Every structure is written in structure tokens, then in C-alpha cells.
Amino acid sequence: MNIINIEHIAKIYQVGSEEVHALADVSLRINKNEYVAIMGPSGSGKSTLMNILGCLDTPTKGLYDFSGENVSQMNDNELASIRNRQIGFVFQTFNLLARSDALHNVELPLIYAGVSSHERRERAEAALENVGLKDRMTHKPNELSGGQRQRVAVARALVTNPSIILADEPTGNLDTKTGEDIMRLFHEIHEAGNTIILVTHEEYIAEHAARIIRLRDGLVERDEVVINRYIPV
Amino acid sequence: MKNLLFEIKEGLLISLKAIRANKARSVLTTLGIIIGVASVVLMSTAIKGIDQSFQAGVASLGSDNLYIDKWAWFDNDIPWWEMRNRKDITMEDFRAYKDLAKLPISIAPSANSQRTIKYEERSVQFVFITGTDFNYINTTNLSFDEGRFFTELESNGGRSVVVLGSEISKKLFPQGGALNQLIKIGGNRFKVVGVLEEQGSWVMGGWNPDNQAYVPIQNIFKYFVSRHSNGITINIRAENSQMVESTKEEALGIMRRVRGLKYDEKNDFSINQQEGLLTNINETVGVIQIAGLLITGLALFVGAIGIMNIMFVSVKERTREIGIRKAIGATKRTILGQFISESAIICLIGGMIGLGVAIIGSMIIAQFDFPVTIDIDAVILAVTISLITGVISGFAPAYTAAKLDPVDALRYE
Numbered sequence: 001m002n003i004i005n006i007e008h009i010a011k012i013y014q015v016g017s018e019e020v021h022a023l024a025d026v027s028l029r030i031n032k033n034e035y036v037a038i039m040g041p042s043g044s045g046k047s048t049l050m051n052i053l054g055c056l057d058t059p060t061k062g063l064y065d066f067s068g069e070n071v072s073q074m075n076d077n078e079l080a081s082i083r084n085r086q087i088g089f090v091f092q093t094f095n096l097l098a099r100s101d102a103l104h105n106v107e108l109p110l111i112y113a114g115v116s117s118h119e120r121r122e123r124a125e126a127a128l129e130n131v132g133l134k135d136r137m138t139h140k141p142n143e144l145s146g147g148q149r150q151r152v153a154v155a156r157a158l159v160t161n162p163s164i165i166l167a168d169e170p171t172g173n174l175d176t177k178t179g180e181d182i183m184r185l186f187h188e189i190h191e192a193g194n195t196i197i198l199v200t201h202e203e204y205i206a207e208h209a210a211r212i213i214r215l216r217d218g219l220v221e222r223d224e225v226v227i228n229r230y231i232p233v
Numbered sequence: 234m235k236n237l238l239f240e241i242k243e244g245l246l247i248s249l250k251a252i253r254a255n256k257a258r259s260v261l262t263t264l265g266i267i268i269g270v271a272s273v274v275l276m277s278t279a280i281k282g283i284d285q286s287f288q289a290g291v292a293s294l295g296s297d298n299l300y301i302d303k304w305a306w307f308d309n310d311i312p313w314w315e316m317r318n319r320k321d322i323t324m325e326d327f328r329a330y331k332d333l334a335k336l337p338i339s340i341a342p343s344a345n346s347q348r349t350i351k352y353e354e355r356s357v358q359f360v361f362i363t364g365t366d367f368n369y370i371n372t373t374n375l376s377f378d379e380g381r382f383f384t385e386l387e388s389n390g391g392r393s394v395v396v397l398g399s400e401i402s403k404k405l406f407p408q409g410g411a412l413n414q415l416i417k418i419g420g421n422r423f424k425v426v427g428v429l430e431e432q433g434s435w436v437m438g439g440w441n442p443d444n445q446a447y448v449p450i451q452n453i454f455k456y457f458v459s460r461h462s463n464g465i466t467i468n469i470r471a472e473n474s475q476m477v478e479s480t481k482e483e484a485l486g487i488m489r490r491v492r493g494l495k496y497d498e499k500n501d502f503s504i505n506q507q508e509g510l511l512t513n514i515n516e517t518v519g520v521i522q523i524a525g526l527l528i529t530g531l532a533l534f535v536g537a538i539g540i541m542n543i544m545f546v547s548v549k550e551r552t553r554e555i556g557i558r559k560a561i562g563a564t565k566r567t568i569l570g571q572f573i574s575e576s577a578i579i580c581l582i583g584g585m586i587g588l589g590v591a592i593i594g595s596m597i598i599a600q601f602d603f604p605v606t607i608d609i610d611a612v613i614l615a616v617t618i619s620l621i622t623g624v625i626s627g628f629a630p631a632y633t634a635a636k637l638d639p640v641d642a643l644r645y646e
């Protein structure tokens with residue numbers, strides 16, 4: 001079943017008198033419980049595509065259908081609600097609230113979802129335990145290592161039980177070993193039945209996924225199945 | 234409804250967290266509002282104090298009184314030179330009026346002079362000495378701390394006796410015991426027969442009974458009056474406020490007869506009454522009020538601009554935070570609410586501190602006999618004003634925050 005269906009999406013920025021086609025014409029279908037990597041040279045439109053898929057941004061042209069709902073027609077509030085309930089973001093730079101501890105960072109999406117404080121706490125603690133940070137819940141981001149921060153971000157992405165996880169270069173700021181830890185986490189999340197889309201520059205990271213979509217100049221250059229998938233142990 | 238309450242509660246909690254996280258800035262932000270609210274509270278309390286003082290002053294003079302005088306006290310319609318050219322009101326006029334008047338419950342003459350009063354090495358300068366007769370006390374609401382007013386006998390005999398206002402007595406006899414002492418007024422000996430109870434109306438200045446001394450009127454003519462004038466004022470007390478008008482009518486008729494005026498001649502005297510004083514006071518208080526409001530309004534405005542400015546800086550600095558919040562599902566309304574409540578809470582805290590400052594300030598001012606008391610109205614005023622200021626000055630920054638594009642905000646360095 002399609003969870004994501006985009007048709008002829010374009011994103012055009014007006015820079016001075018010049019038009020920048022960050023995305024020229026992209027059509028994609030992604031099924032539930034797929035594990036997809038998006039690759040491509042810098043400036044090829046990967047982040048732009050992720051932002052559109054994540055309802056952070058709206059396309060200039062084209063149609064976006066998210067689990068049967070027409071996202072292209074939605075207003076700001078509806079988009080915020082989709083982001084809150086259906087999508088879990090993981091960013092390259094973690095994007096945690098610097099002055100709040102891990103627990104509050106993970107609770108935040110639940111606050112916006114209107115979950116009562118008691119249930120919120122339980123779910124946030126469970127999510128942190130899930131990523132192996134049970135003993136770091138009251139730590140602020142600057143008291144955590146890069147890998148731990150990214151795990152807090154993953155816990156935050158998971159805590160609302162979203163339909164998909166979107167990760168834009170989640171290992172980009174981490175060393176190889178820590179990156180591998182995060183990828184193992186993603187593997188487990190995928191095994192648990194989640195849909196994952198991740199952007200990466202590294203071939204070996206991409207090979208964790210089952211499918212690689214290669215972008216170039218705002219177009220899909222290739223869309224391939226990974227034959228020799230790397231399964232973390 | 235439940236949802237909205239939840240959102241408000243969570244919004245307030247988020248704001249509180251953010252304020253605690255940005256302590257130093259929050260403190261700076263509140264300074265303007267502390268000053269603004271403190272000045273509003275102090276000013277409004279002071280104005281109230283002034284007003285009450287005026288009213289107390291009027292009450293101590295008696296509100297059912299009429300004063301026949303050469304001068305119109307509050308009426309600006311009669312040109313001053315016309316009043317100056319009037320004949321003085323004399324003791325003969327007073328006696329003639331007193332013989333004919335039936336309505337007043339009490340009538341007394343009064344004449345004033347300013348003198349230095351001395352007791353041993355203590356002295357008070359420029360004291361308002363009121364000369365009058367024994368009936369005077371019944372035209373006022375004055376009461377006694379000790380002693381009495383001078384008797385009919387002392388009055389008629391023009392004895393050297395004096396009744397002191399409470400303030401004068403305090404200055405001459407800090408330890409008390411004024412009664413029966415001999416004091417010197419303008420070099421002449423007087424025996425203290427009474428000390429008045431404090432009236433506490435500082436605004437009336439020399440007119441305040443606290444700052445006066447009362448002697449039989451003959452002494453004024455004998456010792457204190459300068460060559461040009463032996464004019465007096467006739468003090469009249471009407472039976473009650475309903476009788477004030479008819480008492481005034483009667484006085485008008487009698488005085489015209491006493492002064493020998495023909496039917497086409499204008500009055501060569503004025504009948505003054507409290508009403509004139511009251512309108513005067515209300516006008517004065519009104520002017521003070523407007524000036525006070527302008528000044529404090531300005532202070533608040535500066536405070537509000539400060540808050541707005543710092544909230545704008547805060548929004549700018551926290552652009553990334555806003556982007557994160559939006560990415561994980563905060564709506565425009567949530568962000569708007571968060572920043573407005575942040576600003577409102579900061580202002581409220583500032584307002585409370587300002588209120589504290591005002592309370593301390595009023596205690597200090599109270600040391601100088603300025604009657605200020607901060608009451609519940611002032612607290613309500615401080616809370617409302619700081620909340621309103623917070624919401625208004627927080628709105629524009631909050632709106633810019635709410636409007637931010639999440640992608641741009643997340644990319645912000």
C-alpha cells in the first residue's frame with residue numbers, strides 16, 4: 001500500500017532574476033514499511049525533497065498524496081498536525097532544544113499532540129529507553145555526546161508513533177562507529193514495521209536500505225533495489 | 234474547550250521554561266516595566282492621597298458653611314479691582330448682620346495675620362493667627378486634643394488666650410504639656426487654653442487648622458493688624474446642607490440692607506461657600522491626574538517598547554528553536570501564544586516587582602507626612618497594566634515568530 005505518492009513535483013526558487021529548480025520534476029511512490037535511501041550530489045535537491053515529503057515545505061507544482069490525503073491542498077494548521085502525528089524527523093544537526101533536558105525534548109511533540117502530562121512522561125521515558133538512554137533522561141544536549149544526541153532525536157521522532165521516519169543525513173555529523181550505532185537503531189525501527197526514508201552521501205550507509213533513489217539536478221536519475229543489503233548485527 | 238485549556242496550560246509551562254532558560258535577559262526586560270508599574274501605582278496612590286487630603290480639608294472646615302467677605306474666593310467673574318475697591322467688612326457689619334440673621338446656627342467674625350510664635354527658645358514662623366470670637370468653634374467641625382476653645386467671657390474681654398493647632402503645639406511643645414503655658418505671639422504673651430486635634434490635611438497649607446493659632450479677635454486689631462486693613466470675614470454655619478441656600482438668600486438680603494445698597498447697586502461683598510472650594514479642588518486634582526497619567530503613561534510606554542524590542546531580539550535568537558517546534562508539530566497559534574504569554578509573564582513578574590518598589594516607595598514617602606496607602610485597587614491596577622502591556626508589546630514579536638517558515642527557520646544559523 002502506498003504511503004507516499006508524489007507526481008510531477010517541482011520546487012522552484014526565485015533568486016534575483018534567476019529561477020532555481022531545486023526539484024524539476026519528481027514522481028515517486030513509497031510503500032508502507034519500505035526502507036529507502038536518497039542519494040545524490042550536493043545541491044541535487046535531496047533536502048528539498050525531504051522537506052516536501054515531511055510537510056515542512058510545499059511544492060511549487062505537482063501533487064502530493066500522503067496515505068490517501070491530498071497534502072498539496074492543506075493549510076498551515078493541517079500540515080502542522082500531519083508533521084506532529086504522522087512524521088518523525090531526524091536531522092543532521094540533531095535540532096534539539098538546547099536548554100531542555102532529553103526528557104522534555106522527547107515530550108515536546110506529545111505536548112503539541114495534546115497528550116496529558118502523565119501519559120507523556122511515560123511514553124517519553126519508554127522512547128528514551130528504547131534508544132538506550134534510560135540513564136541520560138535529565139541530561140541537557142550539551143551534556144550528551146553526538147551519538148547520544150542523535151538518539152534523543154530518534155526517540156523524539158518515534159515517540160508519536162509516526163507513519164514514517166524522515167532522516168536527512170542522520171550520520172553526517174557522527175564518526176563511523178557512532179553512525180553505525182544509529183544505523184543499527186534505524187534497522188531495528190524498520191524491523192518493527194516502520195517506514196524509513198533517509199538521505200545520505202555514503203554508499204555504505206545507503207546500502208542499509210532496501211531501495212536507493214538517486215537524484216541529480218532535481219530529477220530522479222535512478223531508482224534501484226539494493227541487491228546486497230547490509231544488515232547490521 | 235478542554236483542548237484550549239490544555240493548550241493554555243502547556244503554553245504557560247513552555248513560556249516559564251523559556252523565561253528560566255533566559256534569566257539574564259528576562260531580568261533586563263522587566264526593568265522598564267518595573268519602573269513603569271511602580272510609577273503608575275505610586276502616582277495613582279499619590280493622586281488618591283491628594284484628593285482625600287483635599288476632601289478632609291474641606292470636611293474640617295465644615296461643608297455647610299458660608300463666608301461673607303470682601304473678596305470672592307473662587308469666582309473669577311468679578312474683576313479683582315472691583316473687589317479691591319469694595320469697602321471692608323467691619324465688626325459693625327458683623328454685629329448688624331448677627332442681630333438680623335435668624336437661620337444660621339452659628340455666626341462668628343474672623344480676621345487673620347501671620348506672626349511668629351515663640352515658647353522659650355522654640356519658635357514657629359509665619360503662623361496663621363486667626364482672630365475670632367467664642368462662637369467660631371461652632372462654625373467648624375474642630376475638636377480638641379486637650380483644653381477648650383475660649384469662653385464667651387474671654388472672647389468678649391479680648392483676653393490674651395490662644396488655641397493652638399496640633400502641628401504648632403507639636404513644634405513648640407514636642408514633649409506635650411502645652412496647656413496653660415504662656416507663649417509669645419509677635420512679642421505679646423498669650424496663655425494656651427486649648428490644643429486642637431490633628432486634622433491631617435496637609436494640602437491646605439497655612440489654611441490647615443493644624444498650622445493655625447486662634448485668639449480673640451480684639452487682639453488682632455490691637456496688636457497685629459497693619460494700618461491698611463481691619464476687614465473681617467463673617468463665618469456662618471447653616472443648620473444643614475438643605476438650609477445652605479436659604480441661609481445664603483437671607484444673608485444676601487441682610488447684608489445689602491446693612492451695607493445700604495440701593496436696588497440697582499451691585500453687591501459690594503461676596504458670599505463664599507464650600508461648593509466653590511470643591512469645584513476648585515476637583516479642577517486641581519483633575520489637572521494633577523492628567524499630568525500624572527501623562528508622565529506614568531510615558532514611563533509605561535518606554536517600558537513596553539523595551540519589552541517589544543527585547544522580545545524581537547529573543548525571537549531572532551531563537552529562530553532555530555521556533556523552526557524545531559514547528560517541525561515537530563507546533564501550529565502558528567501555539568507559537569503566537571507561547572511568545573505572547575512569555576512577554577505577559579515577564580511583564581507580570583516585572584509588575585509585581587514594580588508593585589513592591591511602589592510599596593517601599595510609599596513607605597518612604599509616608600515618612601514625610603504624605604498620606605499614601607497602597608490598597609487593593611493599586612494591586613489590581615498593577616496586575617492589569619502589566620498584563621496588558623505584556624500582551625500588547627509581545628504581540629508583534631510573537632506574530633513574526635509564528636509567521637516564520639519552518640524550513641528557513643531550521644536553516645537559520
Ligand SMILES: Nc1ncnc2c1ncn2[C@@H]1O[C@H](COP(=O)(O)OP(=O)(O)OP(=O)(O)O)[C@@H](O)[C@H]1O
Pocket residue numbers: 013014015020021022040041042043044045046047048049
Ligand atoms: N531557500 C532557497 N532559496 C534558493 N535556492 C535554494 C533554497 N533552498 C535550496 N535552494 C537550492 O536548491 C537546490 C537544492 O538544494 P538542497 O538543499 O535540496 O540540496 P541537497 O541535495 O540537500 O544538498 P546537500 O547534499 O548539500 O545537502 C540547491 O541548488 C540550493 O541552492
Ligand SMILES: [Mg+2]
Pocket residue numbers: 046047048168
Ligand atoms: Mg541537504
